[in-house]
Amino acid sequence: MILGCIADDFTGATDLANTLTRRGMHTVQTIGIPKGEAPQADAIVVALKSRTIPAADAVAQSLAACRWLKANGAKQIFFKYCSTFDSTDEGNIGPVADALLDELKSDFTIACPAFPETGRTIYLGHLFVGGDLLSDSSMRNHPLTPMKDANLVRVLGKQTPHKTGLVPYRTVKQGAPAIAEAYTALRAQGIRHAIVDAVEDKDLDNIGAASSALPLITGGSGIAIGLPANYRVARLIPKREGAAALSAVGGPGVVLSGSCSAATLGQVERFAAKHPARAIDPAELAEDPARTVASLLEWAKPQLASGPVLIYASAPPDKVALVQAKFGREKAGEMIEHAIAELARGLAQSRVKRFVIAGGETSGAVVSALHVQALEIGPQIAPGVPATLSYGGTRYALALKSGNFGGPDFFTQALDALS
Known part of the structure; x- marks a missing residue:
């Protein structure tokens, strides 16, 4: 190193x-x-x-x-x-x-x-x-x-x-x-x-x-x-080309979004116009987290036979402020992260291996839930966002996106890149 x-x-x-x-x-x-x-x-x-x-x-x-x-x-x-x-x-x-x-x-x-x-x-x-x-x-x-x-x-x-x-x-x-x-x-x-x-x-x-x-x-x-x-x-590394293509994992793809950035909100709107999408309701989640997650999984699983789905907690600033005022900033964030982590775990049990994740905190919650220990870096999907493949055990194809990165069609482009 x-x-x-x-x-x-x-x-x-x-x-x-x-x-x-x-x-x-x-x-x-x-x-x-x-x-x-x-x-x-x-x-x-x-x-x-x-x-x-x-x-x-x-x-x-x-x-x-x-x-x-x-x-x-x-x-x-x-x-x-x-x-x-x-x-x-x-x-x-x-x-x-x-x-x-x-x-x-x-x-x-x-x-x-x-x-x-x-x-x-x-x-x-x-x-x-x-x-x-x-x-x-x-x-x-x-x-x-x-x-x-x-x-x-x-x-x-x-x-x-x-x-x-x-x-x-x-x-x-x-x-x-x-x-x-x-x-x-x-x-x-x-x-x-x-x-x-x-x-x-x-x-x-x-x-x-x-x-x-x-x-x-x-x-x-x-x-x-x-x-x-x-x-x-300093002759510590040789001259090399960029990243090689990653091995394919196949199967259905899912987008999980917790970012509330302006770029992500536009990406959610664009993707939801063409694909099945469901928002996480903070009030329902606070009242009964297990039931809310189970309901979202029950909705998502049959949809996957026809193509990718989107589940999101992304919301504009005024709605985020209301949720934080009601539940507290830290509790609101933890509540959403835990729910998306449970969703990722449940979807993985249904053999989903391709995940596009929007938001740094959300990405951390998901990779932890999937027990990912390291990532192989593949070709760039958008500036700042490469395709990745997890090492060891079950191999997941992942695109981990910082909130403000990517164009309006990023979710579609990322799923296409995660073969």
């Missing part, structure tokens, strides 16, 4: 594994920290479910993953979080990054969630989603991590007691040597975390080159674009 990665959610881990695989690194995604030997790979991405848990728990899990990765040979550590910097004033990005720096005995790292291919760019420290500031995007209404400030220097500064600085675009566009010099200057000022501007993919290549000597890199999956070239220059 060369690169050891710690991802704070399951779809983010898959997104990162996809980026590394497309650029020639043999990459394996594990679900949590493996208990046995490390898989044979250039890069291992440990998928945690730590984005919205208490900061102390996120730190403990991330440190455990870091120690396992280092013990198994990782030469560089990558802490991956969402390209929309999903977090709160309490964390978890700042506390985890600080703990990892201490563990690695380092005093400086970068924070760069930019991913221009998916519309995430950073200019003067401000994160844009498409043409909108993060604070003007749909992320401002996120039910768990509402992002109401686009200034990442300010956002990260609230999460860490250490100094946070900026490598501005005027420096980034000058290339890797200028970026590396900026790192040195910031370190001399006692700055521990540097937001790095990026508006084009070539910026990510240059940032990656400038960061080759950093023990820790933090960011979205986009920043990983520039890392494989470093390892090829």
Whole structure:
């Protein structure tokens, strides 16, 4: 292993594994920290479910993953979080990054969630989603991590007691040597975390080159674009093509959606117009979870003989707010995740092996319910989302989609890709 990665959610881990695989690194995604030997790979991405848990728990899990990765040979550590910097004033990005720096005995790292291919760019420290500031995007209404400030220097500064600085675009566009010099200057000022501007993919290549000597890199999956070239220059990996096609599992396909992002809501509407679909009723679920899940399974199973089905908890912000007000934010989220996990388990017992999952928390619940321990990374379905195939035991074909990723017809495209 060369690169050891710690991802704070399951779809983010898959997104990162996809980026590394497309650029020639043999990459394996594990679900949590493996208990046995490390898989044979250039890069291992440990998928945690730590984005919205208490900061102390996120730190403990991330440190455990870091120690396992280092013990198994990782030469560089990558802490991956969402390209929309999903977090709160309490964390978890700042506390985890600080703990990892201490563990690695380092005093400086970068924070760069930019991913221009998916519309995430950073200019003067401000994160844009498409043409909108993060604070003007749909992320401002996120039910768990509402992002109401686009200034990442300010956002990260609230999460860490250490100094946070900026490598501005005027420096980034000058290339890797200028970026590396900026790192040195910031370190001399006692700055521990540097937001790095990026508006084009070539910026990510240059940032990656400038960061080759950093023990820790933090960011979205986009920043990983520039890392494989470093390892090829160092003759640690050979030149390779992208991902090979995955083995087919066959059988019916199911879409399970818990994401409430604007992109997912459009995908749900488009898919439901052509295929059987059923929404999860929060009130019914709260009153009798077992009966609600059983009813949905009873509806879905006969439908599968004719084609794929969709079961979703996705809803617009106003409806989500009402559910959270009635049941509490944490309870509402846990209730939905548990229900979708039980649905996945019941569908798998009916020999469903192809699953498209929308939402990071939802994806984590489903792969845990299916006892998936690791994923083989296949060809990209959409930017940030590859086809994957589970290792060992029953093999499931899975597409794990972060809420905001994919076009309107993503669900159909994903099912077609999961053969």
